[in-house]
Each structure stands twice: as C-alpha cells, then as structure tokens.
Amino acid sequence: EAQVTQNPRYLITVTGKKLTVTCSQNMNHEYMSWYRQDPGLGLRQIYYSMNVEVTDKGDVPEGYKVSRKEKRNFPLILESPSPNQTSLYFCASSATLGLGEQYFGPGTRLTVT
C-alpha cells in the first residue's frame, strides 16, 4: 500500500532532550516536507526537500533540522526541544510530476514539558 509513515505517533518529552521523528514513504517520491499544525495557525511548512541531499527552509525552520540521505526517508530532528515546539507534526511527500499533490502521514503529536 502506497503510504507515508511517521514514528512515533505520540511523544512526550522534556525541554532540551534531543529527539527525532522519522518519516518514510514508499512511493519513490522526490519531494518531501515537514509541517506543524497549531490551533488557529493552520499548517506551516518547516522544511522541505526536493531530492536526496537537497533540503531547504520553509516558513518556520527555527529549532529544527532535517536530513535527506535516502529518497524514502526524511527525519525531523529537534536538537533541543522547547515547549513552544509542542504541536502536531505532519510529513508529506509528492512526485515531481504529480501536479503538486501531497500525500500526508498520520501525524505525530509532540508535547514538550
């Protein structure tokens, strides 16, 4: 089944403890993105990648890192999480010729205390 998977789905952590949220897609898509969803703010793009080793900042990249070493994986790294990074995170992928259609993962709910 073609899909985007994220792990973990739920995570509660403490300020300053490094964490990684994984994202994987099995559709051979070139493009991948990370978003955060906050009440009243909608979805905001954190980082995106247009292919292996090609990443760029989205609207709200501060406090996040990403890497794209393989086409299928696009992990989101929070080196020193803070409470304002408590949010619902979505990974998405799309094909170069897919007319912009993004396929979203199920979301990761992160709480930083």
Place this chain on the structure above:
Amino acid sequence: AQRVTQPEKLLSVFKGAPVELKCNYSYSGSPELFWYVQYSRQRLQLLLRHISRESIKGFTADLNKGETSFHLKKPFAQEEDSAMYYCALKHTGNQFYFGTGTSLTVIP
C-alpha cells in the same frame, strides 16, 4: 507575509444547502492553488487543484485572479462533507503555504 487567507474558522450549513468556503491569496506570478480536506480520523488529502479544473465530490473551485480568490463551492451540502478544509498555495519548488483552515459542519 500571509499568503493564504481563509476568513472563516467555522462554517455551518444545513444539508442540501449551498456551501462556499472562502480563500484569498497574495502572490506575484501565476499561482498554483489547492484545496485539501481532513475528515475526522483521516489523513489530510488533496480535494482538488485549480490547474485540473475538476469537480471532486461535487466541489468546484474557480481561480479568480482579479479578486485573488479560490473559493470552494458545492451546490448541495451533504453530511459527509463535514470536515476541515485547507486552501494551499504552491510557491517555487516544493514550498507550500496553507491557510488556517475552515471547519465545515453540515447539519442534518
């Protein structure tokens, strides 16, 4: 800068009534616009894109460059249309801007 505006956070209509979800954008150049929908306990998914000029589940959206709008319309709302709707603008490459979303409730 706010590139996509959805002025209504909440919208309620009765079953069978017409529904219009508003979306305005600011963008220099030719915009690529989309509507995404998130049904309860489901993933966010593409509903339609302006470039395809399609009708999906009875919904249509017309790009009005003069008014910089991309409103989503359906002539007769159904209960299964209740969901969260997001308007999105694609910038260069893979950069996207989403609106804040409109929660649509169709009252039986």
